[in-house]
Amino acid sequence: MHETAISRRTWEKIILVVAGNLFYACGNNLAIMPLHLYSGGFTGIAQLIRTVLIQILHMPAPTGFDIFGVVYFLINVPFFFYAYKIMGKKFCLTTLISIGMASAFLSIIPIPVHPIIEDRMLAAFFGGLGSGVGAGMVLRAGSSQGGQDLLGVCLAKTHPNFKVGTVGIIVSVTVYVFCLFMYDITTVLYSIVFAIITGLAINRVHVQNIKIQAIIFTKETGMSAAIMNELHRGVTRWEGTGAYTNDDSHVLVTVISKYEAGHLQDIVAKIDPHAFVILDENVTVLGNFQKRFTE
Numbered sequence: 276m277h278e279t280a281i282s283r284r285t286w287e288k289i290i291l292v293v294a295g296n297l298f299y300a301c302g303n304n305l306a307i308m309p310l311h312l313y314s315g316g317f318t319g320i321a322q323l324i325r326t327v328l329i330q331i332l333h334m335p336a337p338t339g340f341d342i343f344g345v346v347y348f349l350i351n352v353p354f355f356f357y358a359y360k361i362m363g364k365k366f367c368l369t370t371l372i373s374i375g376m377a378s379a380f381l382s383i384i385p386i387p388v389h390p391i392i393e394d395r396m397l398a399a400f401f402g403g404l405g406s407g408v409g410a411g412m413v414l415r416a417g418s419s420q421g422g423q424d425l426l427g428v429c430l431a432k433t434h435p436n437f438k439v440g441t442v443g444i445i446v447s448v449t450v451y452v453f454c455l456f457m458y459d460i461t462t463v464l465y466s467i468v469f470a471i472i473t474g475l476a477i478n479r480v481h482v483q484n485i486k487i488q489a490i491i492f493t494k495e496t497g498m499s500a501a502i503m504n505e506l507h508r509g510v511t512r513w514e515g516t517g518a519y520t521n522d523d524s525h526v527l528v529t530v531i532s533k534y535e536a537g538h539l540q541d542i543v544a545k546i547d548p549h550a551f552v553i554l555d556e557n558v559t560v561l562g563n564f565q566k567r568f569t570e
Contacts, residue, residue, distance in 0.1 A: 284537070291416035292373050298409030299420060300380030304343075306402025307469055309390035312462060313454060314406070315447020315470035317422025321347035321381075323454075344382030348374055351421035358419075361429040369418040370425060377413075377420045395461075399469040406469075407476025414481045423447075444474040485533040488555040493525050495547040502527070505542055506535055 303314055313319045324346045328334040336342055351374050359367050392398040410420055419425045427442035447470035451463050491498060492515070499510040506529075513526040531539055536554065543550050 288416040288418075291412045292369075292418055293376065295409040295412030295416065296373060296377040296380055296420065298412065299377060299406050300384050300409075302402045302405030302407075302409060302473075304381065304384045304386050305391055306398045306405065307466070308386045309388070310393075310395055310398050310465075312395065312399060312402075312469060313451070313458075313466040315423070315444070315450055315466070315473070317350055317446075318347060319447065319450045319454075319466075319470075320350060323450075323457075324350075339383070339385075341382045341386065344378035344380070347381055347422075348378035351425070354421060354425050358425050358429055361432055366417070366419070366428075369416075370421060373413055373418040374421040395465045396468065399465045400472055403469040403472025404476055407473035408480050410473070411477045411480025414477065441474065441478070444471060447471075447474070485556060487531050487533055487536055489527075489529050489531060489536075489539060490553040490555075491525075491527040491529075491543060491550055492552075493527070493543075493547045493550040494522065495550070496525070498525065498543070498546050498550070499527050501542050501546060502529055502539065506531060506538060508535075 303318060307314065308322075313322050321343060325341075325343045328342065328346075329336060334342070355367055355371070358370065362370075390398065392401060413420050414428065419428050423442050423446045426446075430442060448467065451467050451470070454463050454466070499512050502508060502510050508529050508531055511528045513528075515524045515526045516522070517524055529539075533556065540552075543552055
C-alpha cells in the first residue's frame with residue numbers, strides 16, 4: 276500500500292513537471308512573443324538576448340528551432356551553485372531536468388507570425404495566467420524552472436514568510452526599467468501586467484505557501500511518531516475523552532504545508548482509518564515553521 280502511494284506521488288510529480296513546463300512555454304511563445312511583449316526575470320533576459328542576436332546581429336536561426344530556449348538554459352547554469360548549497364543535490368537534479376524541458380519547449384513551440392490574441396491586455400492576462408500556473412505546477416512538484424523561481428525557492432527556504440512569486444515580480448520590474456530605454460512605454464506597461472499576473476498565479480498554485488493546521492483525534496498509538504518520522508513535523512499531543520462515549524482519545528495537533536496534506540492523509544489512513552481529522556487552511560504561523568520543496 277505504501278509503495279503504491281509513493282509510486283502515485285512520483286507519477287503526479289512527473290505529470291506536473293511536464294504539463295507545467297508546457298503551459299509555461301505556451302504562455303510565452305503563443306501569447307506575448309507574437310506581440311513583441313517581454314516576460315520578466317530570466318525569461319525576459321533571454322528574450323532580450325535573443326532579440327539582440329537575431330534582429331541586431333542577424334544570427335542565422337535553424338528552421339523549426341528557436342535559440343530562445345538555449346539562451347534561457349545557459350543563463351540559468353551559474354545559479355545551480357547557489358541552489359546546491361541551499362536546496363541540496365536532489366532538488367538541483369530535478370531542477371536541471373525541468374529547465375532542460377522548459378528550454379526545449381521554448382525552442383520547439385513555434386511563435387506565430389500573426390498573433391493568436393491580438394489585444395495586448397488580453398494577451399498579457401492569459402499569457403501570464405498560463406505561464407504562472409505552469410511555473411506554479413512545476414514548483415508544486417518540488418522542482419523549479421530556474422531563474423527567478425530558483426532564486427525565489429532558495430529565499431523562501433531561508434526566509435519562511437517569503438513567497439516565491441514575489442521575487443519574480445521584483446526581478447521583472449527591474450528588467451522592465453532597462454526595457455524603458457529600448458522600447459515604448461506601452462510595450463513595457465503591458466509586459467509588466469504579464470509579469471504581475473504570472474507572479475500572482477504562481478503564489479496561488481504553489482501550495483507550499485499555504486499552511487494547514489491539522490487536528491487529529493485517534494484511539495490508536497503511534498500516529499504522532501509516524502508524522503514526525505515521515506513528515507518531519509513537530510506534533511503536540513493531548514489526552515482527551517469523548518463527551519458522549521467517555522472513551523479515551525489522543526488529540527494531535529501539527530502544522531504542515533498544503534503540499535504535505537496528501538502524505539498526512541496516507542499516514543492517518545494507514546494507522547487509523549477511523550480517525551477524525553480537522554484541516555484548517557491558510558493559518559498564520561509565528562515562530563519556526565520550515566518550508567520544504569521536496570519529499
